[in-house]
Amino acid sequence: MSATTDPYVGATLPAVAGVSPPHVVAFLIMTAALVAAPFFVYPVFLMKALCFALFACAFNLLIGYVGLLSFGHAVFLGSAGYGAAHSAKVWGFPPELAILFGTAAATVLGVVVGALAIRSKGIYFANITLAFAQMVYFFSLQAAFTGGEDGIQSVPRGTLLGVLNLKDTLTLYFVVLAIFLLGFLLIFRAIHSPFGQVLKAIRENEPRAISLGYRAEQYKLLAFVLSATFAGLAGATKALVFQLASLTDVHWTMSGEVVLMTLLGGLGTVFGPVVGAFIVVTLENYLAQLGAWVTVVQGVIFVICVLTFRRGVVGELGNLLRKSL
Template identity: 70%
Template sequence: MRPLIGLVLALLAALALPFAVYPFFLMKGLCFGLFAVSFNLLLGYTGLLSFGHAAFFGFAAYVSGHVMKQWGLGPELGIASGVAVAAVMGLLFGLLAIRRQGIYFAMVTLALAQMVYFFCVQAPFTHGEDGIQAIPRGKLFGLVPLDNMYALYYTVLAIFCLGVWVVWRAIHSPFGQVLKAIRENEARATSLGYRTEHFKLAAFVLSASLAGLAGATKTLVFQLASLTDVDWHTSGEVVLMTLLGGMGTPLGPVVGAFFVVTLENYLAEVGAWVTIIQGFIFVLVVTLFRRGLVGEALAYWTKHSRNRSRSGASLPSPSA
């Protein structure tokens, strides 16, 4: 029962928060939170390190921006087309990348994402260094004008919840169990009769689509799609968010995303310091707390409650 109460409380807080905190900051956090959650499906639950997730995030941002601005379609169609393109890209990249394992998988995804980056630098529809600017937000289903900050916030919150729910369903299904088996020991999963490539590919496509959803939503919020979104730094950022929050924990990446977004907000004025501090966080997390903020907190919590119950059980025996 307790997790349910927590969930309801969190939802209430999310509904009330825009009246206390600047909504655009919250929306940025939600978009990157969803991005990190989608990434975590691969890294945390399947054990695949994609170093090119910015390709899906950023290209979906471009596609939905183009659809909404040049074709004049509504936000729901804009986002849907971004997700669809990201899914197709995920399928193509996934087919290539899962042919190699481990460290090579990371290098292949990074290289493919760099290809997308160079494509975006040259393709006319992305407008090069300028990016697609002043993208109209339009009306959701032709009814709700999204230029209203609160309408926009609740739309973004709904999209975020939908994305997180999809990932939650995926990891708590038999499909998710197979993914975890692949993470723990792929050879054994294969020997049990699972076509692990199919599962890895499905996870990759799902993750890419949700990363696309996050990117398209980001376009809707900031009315901008630019080269920063497809840059390898963005790929690195989502790795950092997931790692810092705690990979393999359902909501750790969201915590990590809000942490990194806050950091960027405060350090935006001081040049390359964001990059330097992000680098230090990487080094710290990898060397000192690999379970991430949420992961370490959970580990502490379980250890603590176990100790308490153990000491309670040992009370009747006085002798040492």
């Protein structure tokens, strides 16, 4: 029933709010910095930050571009970690398959949780996702294959595609960087795609989008599943980097942390979640000797962020430069 012939093909105009030069410049700077970084900074720390950056980007796809606050995104990070760790350690999967398997597990969970949560909005949506996260947490605590409190330890990193030995830290770093960049670009593309346009319309005015003939819930579900999948990719990669899948990654505090990263960096901006993730991971690293006080410091930062720079670091920067970043 949709019209396939369009007599106006050929009329071209530059996209309005699409991929802009500042995006390209910022992307090149980011990539160059990340390629050079392992020669100056401890690579494992960088890999941790990259995994969280991808996690935050996945989360931002949902809150920044659909306006849905999930408070259970740790589910996808954590269960993908368990999936990757278990398949690599017990079934002897090579790293590429282990990561794929972990990510697929997150996708499946994303379909289930999404299908049930997407019908509600606002605080109810946050509550339903949190409830699921708690269920998965207690399942992970009790189930045999997750190792309960101990988690799955000494996960073998193996050899990627039978060629790259991931025991070498620098090799592993560049593999993780490649995964991060791939995920980042795919999320960026999704935001700037025909699908992304409809998502923005739904975020701006859902009843109007429906009255134009869009079945909004299907678009929201696909966004949720994509978000879960990329969160899973981050979690599966993280499990191989640390050779560990543990309860920390499915705990609700992890779901809270990703909210902090995204807000701090800039909600609904392309680069904000990356910046936010690096800031939070750096803080945790350098403040580690403060012990439990880390949480207090994080709380204070959160409050300052909300009170003084609501758009987040990148959002405020973009506002200063009058560019969308």
